[in-house]
Amino acid sequence: MNADGRTTSPYAVFTLLDLELPALAPVKGALSQARQDDALTELHRYLTSRSTPGWRAEDSRKQQHIDYIQQYCADELEVVMKTADEVMEQTFLFRFPWDMERSRIPVTFVEEIDWRYIPDKDVEWAYMLNRHRYWVALGQAYAITGNEEYARTFCCQLEDWMDRNPVPDMPTNDTLTWRTIEAGLRCANWIKALSYIQDSPLLTPTLLAKVMISLHEHSEYLALSFTGWKNISNWGVLETCGLFQTALYFPEFTRAKIWRRLGEERLGETARIQVMADGIQWEQSPTYHHEVLVCFLDCIRLARMNGLELQDELQQKVHQMAVASLYWAKPNHRQPMLGDSDDSDVRSILTYAGWLFQDSVLRFGGYDHMDYDNAWLFGTSGVEGYEQLIAEEPPYLSRSFTHSGHYVMRMGWDEQDLYLYFHCGPLGGGHGHADLLHFDLHAFGRDMLTDLGRYNYSDHTPLRKALKESAAHNTTTVDGIGFTEITDTWSFSQIAKPVGSKWISNPDFDYVEGSHDGYRHLDDPVHLLRRIIFIKPYYWLLVDSFSCRQEHTFSQHFHFAPGAVQMEDETFICRTNNEQEANLCIIPVNVKGLQGKIDDGVISREYNLLEPNQHAVYSRTGKGKVSMIQMLYPQPSGEPFCPLVEQVPIYRHTGEPVDAVQAEACRISFPERNEEHIIVISHEVPSSHLDSYVVEGIQIFGEVVLIVFANGQKKVTVIR
Template sequence: MRNLEKFWCNDHLEEVAGDCGRYFPGGKEACLEQAERILKNSFVFQEHWEMERTHEAVVFGDKIEWDAVPFGDPEWLYALNRHTCFLILGKAWRYRCGEKDEAGRSKALEYGKKFVALLEDWLENAPLAPESRNGTWRSLEAGIRVEFWLKSMALFDNCPLFTEEIRERMEACLREHAGYLLEVNLPFHRLSNWGILQNHGLLLLGLYFGENGWIQEAVRRLDEECHLQVFRDGTQWEQSPMYHGEVLYCLLDSLMHLKRFDRPAPRRLWEKVRKMVYALAAWCKPDGHMPCHGDSDDIDARDLIAEGAVLFKDGRLKFLAHEVLLEDNLWNLSWEEKAFYDGLEAREPEEASRALTDSGNYFLRDGLGADSDYLRFHCGCMGSGHGHGDQLHVDYFSHGEDILVDAGRYTYVDNDIRKRLKEPAAHNTVCIDGKKFCECVDSWGYSRMALPWKGEYCFLPGMGMVSGAHLGYLDRGVFPVRKAVLLTKGLVLLCDAFYSCGQQGQEGQQAGDAVGNRGKAAVHSYQSRFHFGKQGIAEAKDGGIWFHSPGVQARMLCLKGKCRVTKTEISTEYNQLSESFCVENTWEASGFTSQFTVVAAAGAKEQLELSAGLLPVSMVRNGRTLSGEEAEAIRIVKNGAEYVVIVCHQELISEVDIFTAGGYESYGKLMVFTPECAEGEVLQY
């Protein structure tokens, strides 16, 4: 295995094929099914980290059209030219080449023959040319292709059909890839995920061919790109956990191989990558899957966290990876690295909730177990065109299932559904007067974006709060503020407040002035939306909303306005659209207004009773009862357990005094009381 012994799992390939078949029989079966399709020139892209999955096979005749654009989506062309088909055929060869029966050996040779045929056809019919740089030779695909080619070369190393002549032709083309990747380094590449993905390929080529200049340039670029793209909190700037994961994989793999080849890497690169692993772990739900935040699919990301545990020798990351290795890990780790992970002691992190303040991503949890609650809140920058209009959006995951979710992305084709899924109505946030605080002009651009106004957060054991606002309705004279509170496992409170200065209302009239609420304030309409997980059914019943799915039930109460349940669209995978349910809560108000939304969750067969109502708030010392514009309190009872929450909307105390509601007293701006904790927990001062 010339020059490839130190790459990935190549020091024990036979054992890996056996282990994957033994521990991941479903993965082996899917690989062999895919290989059978490829033998018939039928292509579907469904690998674990496939960026743009497909679900409908495209079948060619005797001739592959490498520049074909089926369904009008160029992402199909890009996926084809990354050559995951080579990797699939290579794995299929390894699965069957060791079989003792003649049928198995014969089938394995079919895979080898097809690999050679596809490779030779591509080399002949998809050359690097000016017109192919935006198609078959797009620089992103060129960088990704390098990895799949090198892996395929190792997988077919013991195949008699993979001759020295074929290897030399591949190597000549790989050198052409290196020259091309060295040439392409524009500002776009330096700030987007493209740069890191393609320079990962350049690094692999440098290590394979022993070209020190390529290695040094690749490391320099990766270091610069990581510095530009990754915030101090570890988040890749494009506001998509999927692209964060794609970038992280390439950086982890780069550092892993530099370590194997005893090559240096800058300290700040190591530190940024370590932070990226922890940021991904925070993003992931308790089941290890990432949310469909921005342009993302629902993907199990524990393999990257596990690889981070190996690279950084970090038992906390092993704990966050659920102490498992996924199939991809077996194909990527050396024997020594796998043995190290198996022997690494898992250590539970001290804190469950995380605040990624640079990117405006906040994650409230009551623990780190697979059955823990997870409340995600976003109030941060848009990122690139992969970011969505989701200011103040929340996801909620409880009892092992999604309850409130992001509607996903579905496609990159510039059409109506692409815009719908990117705009605010596809997210669990509030729109005012039927206007969007974020508007798309095409698949990637926006004509209007809301400036986020990050608030405060407080994490306590088993509970927490985060707040944020945005300026997207400043032109309408309204300032929306949301506070998301995880009260306990299975109970969430959203406090929305809208500060109006009496400018344009829903009919565009002027009322009052732009300072305070003087004069006659305009009437505004408010639309709060909540999208539910596709696995369940939502219905209006018993004065609220019920959500039922196989493993969880949830009850939602909105204390103001009217609620209606509608059917809507959701996409947890690219090119896959499903039906789900959305709740629209609407009301009208002039001047200041607020809304409390309570969501309670329980196991599908557990008891779930929920009630909620407002309480008056008073000052203890002077006895004054406060107006709803000043402060409000809500009493929530879930299965007999009482929670009273006081929320101050204004700065109220200039002299010494204490707030009281429902028989409880304290000082602060957001206070939570229970009979067991009558003194209360203050989550915001």
């Protein structure tokens, strides 16, 4: 249908095709005799019987493929079949793991589907409805069962959508059905679904011609819509992926070569511009990093299937993105919920990239056996080949991504190992949060400290803005003021910028520091610094310091994963209270003048999902130089006691005591191991002989120094 309401004849498809192609000779012959219906039949016969181009691996061992899905992917198959059955009843619930905006409440249309329906004032639901990911489930259900009702539902809903949603005359975002991001995603999902449904007699020659006309309209719409903003946005990749796939899947279109060239150019440009030198997509959201990565992987795979190789530079960038995802992943294989991100498992993506690039290290981060989605993409031969690709442990444990400002401390690659993620990078646009100096902590198989997620994208929900605020992250604030000002769902005014990160990593410790300028605009500017030291394999020391002239109140925020949390009244030791499981102890070094409290809060690990959690805040009021130091000790299950932590006096080598505004030291005792650590933190860079301090009779010189007493031996390490 055209925008003016005129219905396009299915015969119009012939004007869009290169009828000089030898494969279309029967179509051309029928047209030359004015047998248009026969020409549609010939076109249908050709398209549904050709072996190339293809969208997925053709599987001659169909039953073996189905058997594998049922044996190794039963949980995913259950979700797909449930979704397909619901869609047959016109019930929609967006529940797939990588659905960008999942829903919690099913919506059923008793009469015709309202393609512009907005429940609970969240337009993202309408956008999800018009991306048609659920039609892929219908296609897979049909491929497994042969039940024509799945094909019937797909064909009926597809034709209804085409008839009632004409393409606009010009690209526009003032629409629920034809934003360019939806148009691109629709192309990919329609082609997937068609590849599963094409053998059904319900996909008639007339309907297939209408689908081709609509995909042609989609492609022209996308070809005309590109802007400089698209080059820097995930939108540019997602919509170009749809354009490129249509060009490859339907090379019979006379415009296909032009679309393919545009697609290749735009994929190369978006990768060059959006993917930073360390492999992380600039928008500072793991969810959108992975959405972009999967689109790139789809294009590379589809190109290879059809005898093409995309530019080396693009493929190298995409491989870098997958490597970044590997190191980003927590020991439970899930991405950090940085920015607008959910608590999503990345193994399917690493499985995809590992097999596509034949990379044993990426395969290490993937599933032991090829998962549901990839089994459909690569077929039985891919499943068998993946089993033969030997996993190789990554060459590094801890890793810095300095261009984008991400730092990962890791004790090992076991699911029980300790992990800390620290962020000191740029905002990343609308999907970014005020999360500078935020960190996640995961240990012994549990999230301990975490980002709170995104909840949804609706300005009608106050929580959306609240979850983007500084205080909603494991960072610091001054006088209760956020360092970046959030104005609405997508906009900011005052934006803090990262300053001066440093990273050191070796087998015994990791060290990171970072700062930002978010409080330098105050009438009395505040300069701050966060330092995190990982003393392997036991604990972290968190050091926050502030410098100003007038009095301010400085706060540290700690957001816990769901579960009970308690804080002692006098020591302010904060501890999770997970019985029979691992816990986290936060132990302040200096409680003089310190205030502490625990508040109730919420966490959103999926879009539209809320759970209760708790939030600890430590505060100290002062002027000049002020610091707060905590030991972060992950406590293994069954271990009854936390380490003993106490301040230690510091002296200059000339004998004078050192004021705490200049340097502080703490002793950490592990009685059960007969081991003791002393850590010295200088709040000023040592610059003269007078800055050579003495602690417990030991003379040192350095900004951060570790002294370990164990087994009757003493070891002094200058960390920084």
